[in-house]
Amino acid sequence: MTIQHHPSDELLLDYASGALGEAWSLAVATHLSLCPACRSAMAEMETIGAGLLDAATPVPLSNDALEMIMQRLESDDVNTQQPAQPVRAQPSGSGLPQPLSNYAENGLGEIDWQRLGLGASQYLIPTGDHGVTARLLRIPAGRPVPEHTHGGLELTLVLSGAFSDQIGRFGPGDFQEADGSLQHQPRAEPGADCICLAVTDAPLRFKSLAARMVQPFLGI
Amino acid sequence: MTGDTEKSQDDLAATMNALLIRVSEDRDKEAFQTLYRYYAPRLKSFMLGKGTDAHLAEEAVQETLVKVWRKAALFDPALASASTWIFTIGRNMRIDMLRKSIRPEPDYSDPAFTPDPVPVASDKIQKDQQGKRLKAALSILPAEQSEILKLAFFQEKTHGQIAEELGLPLGTVKSRARLALKRLRSVLGENE
Numbered sequence: 248m249t250i251q252h253h254p255s256d257e258l259l260l261d262y263a264s265g266a267l268g269e270a271w272s273l274a275v276a277t278h279l280s281l282c283p284a285c286r287s288a289m290a291e292m293e294t295i296g297a298g299l300l301d302a303a304t305p306v307p308l309s310n311d312a313l314e315m316i317m318q319r320l321e322s323d324d325v326n327t328q329q330p331a332q333p334v335r336a337q338p339s340g341s342g343l344p345q346p347l348s349n350y351a352e353n354g355l356g357e358i359d360w361q362r363l364g365l366g367a368s369q370y371l372i373p374t375g376d377h378g379v380t381a382r383l384l385r386i387p388a389g390r391p392v393p394e395h396t397h398g399g400l401e402l403t404l405v406l407s408g409a410f411s412d413q414i415g416r417f418g419p420g421d422f423q424e425a426d427g428s429l430q431h432q433p434r435a436e437p438g439a440d441c442i443c444l445a446v447t448d449a450p451l452r453f454k455s456l457a458a459r460m461v462q463p464f465l466g467i
Numbered sequence: 468m469t470g471d472t473e474k475s476q477d478d479l480a481a482t483m484n485a486l487l488i489r490v491s492e493d494r495d496k497e498a499f500q501t502l503y504r505y506y507a508p509r510l511k512s513f514m515l516g517k518g519t520d521a522h523l524a525e526e527a528v529q530e531t532l533v534k535v536w537r538k539a540a541l542f543d544p545a546l547a548s549a550s551t552w553i554f555t556i557g558r559n560m561r562i563d564m565l566r567k568s569i570r571p572e573p574d575y576s577d578p579a580f581t582p583d584p585v586p587v588a589s590d591k592i593q594k595d596q597q598g599k600r601l602k603a604a605l606s607i608l609p610a611e612q613s614e615i616l617k618l619a620f621f622q623e624k625t626h627g628q629i630a631e632e633l634g635l636p637l638g639t640v641k642s643r644a645r646l647a648l649k650r651l652r653s654v655l656g657e658n659e
Contacts, residue, residue, distance in 0.1 A: 305508030
């Protein structure tokens with residue numbers, strides 16, 4: 248898999264600092280699972296975070312804090328709790344990379360797709376975030392999504408198949424950040440349906456009146 | 468910066484790594500207490516960053532250090548320094564305990580994970596040297612750039628929230644962050 252399109256530095260930094268919410272983080276983290284280059288960038292940003300920690304002005308803890316911790320370590324000993332060892336995860340069988348497979352355990356074959364009309368379908372992914380929606384989107388092979396722009400931010404991570412728009416071609420692992428400045432008409436490549444993880448914080452704005460009229464029924 | 472302070476910063480990173488390895492391999496409580504004396508007051512500063520209540524911040528520090536003890540076997544000095552490893556545990560603890568949210572993370576043991584290309588042999592040496600260079604670079608970063616990084620990492624703010632807080636256009640915040648990253652990366656990437 249050759250990944251051509253990556254998250255921006257801003258988005259990676261928001262994830263590295265821990266400020267990014269769960270739904271957006273799901274898209275970034277799943278891309279990281281697939282992309283060694285972005286993991287290396289993430290490691291650099293975490294090193295910068297650690298540099299700030301090293302340089303932080305120390306704030307004393309209460310006098311009994313260390314003793315309380317040591318007591319807990321002693322009780323670990325008594326309970327003969329084994330220290331953590333690296334474990335190899337079992338194949339999830341979903342074919343989806345972690346952490347996404349935690350959210351769609353049975354994999355792409357078992358998803359209860361909800362029809363959106365125009366041949367597309369979606370599966371809403373429950374997260375703890377309010378006002379941000381994560382969904383899997385399936386665009387049938389060779390078909391377009393009606394031309395639209397974005398009320399807010401849209402992150403799209405391709406999981407299988409591919410789509411193209413005027414920005415370029417997006418295949419598995421590729422990541423797109425779109426906002427109101429991008430009006431596009433993504434089209435799935437022929438041959439296989441394009442399945443994406445899409446995270447949005449506002450409804451899409453469709454260009455055509457027809458698409459806008461059916462939008463309330465599509466829920467997108 | 469004089470050669471002496473550079474050396475001491477080098478020593479510090481190497482010392483912390485060695486202590487964490489003693490915790491990992493020998494379950495050495497003295498080594499753990501030395502780590503505590505260095506990291507706990509810094510982690511408290513970190514946990515207080517969001518304006519957190521001092522008692523709660525201290526609880527988060529304790530949970531972080533208990534986790535350092537329990538997870539020490541997972542520390543791999545070839546992947547990250549002790550400071551970086553402990554920073555990530557503290558950051559995740561803050562999300563979990565103080566924000567009560569979930570942080571999806573890549574799982575390195577997932578069979579669907581795309582592995583790294585063959586590692587560069589000089590990586591480890593480089594990691595040991597990163598600490599001092601990073602500290603020097605951070606200390607000479609223009610204030611308007613380091614402010615963005617501190618708000619991001621210590622106050623857990625996104626670029627959008629930072630722009631709001633400072634009353635700056637989002638584009639300005641993004642470009643300052645980019646300049647800071649560019650400068651720090653060039654320092655971290657030396658010897659590559």
